[in-house]
Amino acid sequence: xxxxxxxxxxxxxxEIGYGMWAMGGGWSxxxxxxxxxxxxxxxxxxxxxxxxxWGYGNGHSEWLLGQLVRANANQKLYTATKIPPKxxxxxxxxxxxxxxxxxxxxxxEYVHKSLQNAGLESFDLMQFHTWEDGWLExxxxxxxxxxxxxxxxxxxxxxxxxxxxxxxxxxxVRSGLIDAVQVIYNIFDQNPEDELFPACxxxxxxxxxxxxFDEGTLTGKLSKDSKWPxxxxxxxxxxxxxxxPSVERADxxxxxxxxGMTMAExxxxxxxxxxxxxxxxxxxxxxxxxxxxxxxxxxxxxxxxLHAKLRPHRWERRPTEWSQ
Numbered sequence: 001x002x003x004x005x006x007x008x009x010x011x012x013x014x015e016i017g018y019g020m021w022a023m024g025g026g027w028s029x030x031x032x033x034x035x036x037x038x039x040x041x042x043x044x045x046x047x048x049x050x051x052x053x054w055g056y057g058n059g060h061s062e063w064l065l066g067q068l069v070r071a072n073a074n075q076k077l078y079t080a081t082k083i084p085p086k087x088x089x090x091x092x093x094x095x096x097x098x099x100x101x102x103x104x105x106x107x108x109e110y111v112h113k114s115l116q117n118a119g120l121e122s123f124d125l126m127q128f129h130t131w132e133d134g135w136l137e138x139x140x141x142x143x144x145x146x147x148x149x150x151x152x153x154x155x156x157x158x159x160x161x162x163x164x165x166x167x168x169x170x171x172x173v174r175s176g177l178i179d180a181v182q183v184i185y186n187i188f189d190q191n192p193e194d195e196l197f198p199a200c201x202x203x204x205x206x207x208x209x210x211x212x213f214d215e216g217t218l219t220g221k222l223s224k225d226s227k228w229p230x231x232x233x234x235x236x237x238x239x240x241x242x243x244x245p246s247v248e249r250a251d252x253x254x255x256x257x258x259x260g261m262t263m264a265e266x267x268x269x270x271x272x273x274x275x276x277x278x279x280x281x282x283x284x285x286x287x288x289x290x291x292x293x294x295x296x297x298x299x300x301x302x303x304x305x306l307h308a309k310l311r312p313h314r315w316e317r318r319p320t321e322w323s324q
Contacts, residue, residue: 001046002297006078006278007206009156009179011124013078015272016297017049018042019210019281023064024056030285032064038290039068043075045294051182051208051281053082053129054110055090059117066118079120080208082129082160083110090324091162092130102128102135104144111148125180127158133171142177158182158208163324164317166192173199185209185277187218187270188249188315197276209271209280213264217246220254220263239322249315256309264289265296270310273301 003012023035039050050068052061062081069077085092085101092101111126126145135141145157158180161169169181173196181200185192186209200207213219215237224247228234238246250263257263271280284290301307317323 001294002300003048004278006049007179007200008204009206011078013049013279014047014297015277015279016047016268016294017051017208017279017281018047019283020050020052020061020065021056022283022285024052024058024061034285035064036067038285038287039064040071041287041290042284042294043068043072043077045291046297047294048076049078049080049279049281051080051210053084053127054114054117055082055084055129059113062114062117063119066120069118069120078124079118080125080127080158081114081118081123082127083107083114085128085130090130091165091319092132094132094134096130096132098135098138098141101130101132102141104140107141107144108148111153115153122153122155124155125158126154126156127160127180127182129160131159131161131169131172133168136171136175136177145177156180158206160210161196162319163211164189164191164319166194166196170195170199173203173205176203178205180206180208180278182208182210184211185271185274185280186212186214187253187267187310187313188214189317190311190314191316193274193276197274201276206278207276209277212271212280212282213267214246214250217250218253218263218267220250220257222247222250233324237322237324242322249313253310253313256306258306262292264292265299266302266306266310268293268296269299269302270307272296273307 002015004015006013052065086106087100148154156179160182166183183192282293
């Protein structure tokens with residue numbers, strides 16, 4: 001496993017971290033015993049950054065993270081979670097105010113709830129699970145996060161940017177008030193390179209690249225007939241107008257995958273080819289997928305010629321009623 005500096009915090013974190021959404025609920029097939037085995041194996045393989053949220057099973061994923069930290073008390077594991085918006089609406093919308101989503105008393109309440117869920121004394125990174133740059137006009141959130149940091153309940157502050165809106169975090173980065181930004185970045189979603197990444201470089205803000213596999217399409221394993229069990233979040237995301245073009249675009253990538261490389265490896269190594277990325281956080285439950293994903297760190301960035309061939313597969317998308 002290779003490690004990268006996490007912006008101005010100076011932390012050295014695994015360039016492949018662990019996204020824990022699927023363990024909390026909303027995705028079918030989640031099993032706590034399997035999740036804990038995979039988490040433990042990740043630590044053995046050098047992963048030291050784990051990203052969760054209160055919204056992942058109303059704290060269930062945070063509980064799993066707490067179990068992992070206690071089981072590895074002799075190692076430094078970096079813990080990241082997210083405060084849910086008060087209105088419980090994902091993603092945020094322009095008309096939502098700070099009062100709607102993150103008033104100070106709500107921030108305080110959920111930081112304590114997350115600490116209680118995990119059984120931890122502090123989190124390394126506390127993130128806002130939705131974000132609007134317009135909230136910079138109301139500094140109550142920043143003052144509250146400063147208070148919580150002084151109490152050593154949190155060590156750093158971050159934001160999670162709405163799907164396909166990398167522009168909607170640039171002001172927050174440039175404000176100097178945050179330490180990390182979490183954004184969708186992958187072969188299809190290259191937009192953060194335009195303005196967000198340069199702002200992060202300017203302010204020494206860490207970048208967490210989420211959704212490295214485009215919710216599964218960049219593994220090459222979905223088809224136009226893919227369906228999931230009732231209650232699985234993917235049924236509402238992969239509606240026909242999304243599933244069909246996503247599969248078609250993924251199929252167009254398959255001829256580019258070199259012999260001996262999987263499409264998932266190619267997707268992760270594309271992300272790792274960008275030095276602005278501090279870590280990427282694939283969701284992983286099965287041991288085989290975990291070991292394959294973490295091994296890509298040792299493989300390093302993609303060869304320059306392959307990386308260049310992937311650049312034209314950038315896909316310009318805008319949020320819709322199903323994109324969540």
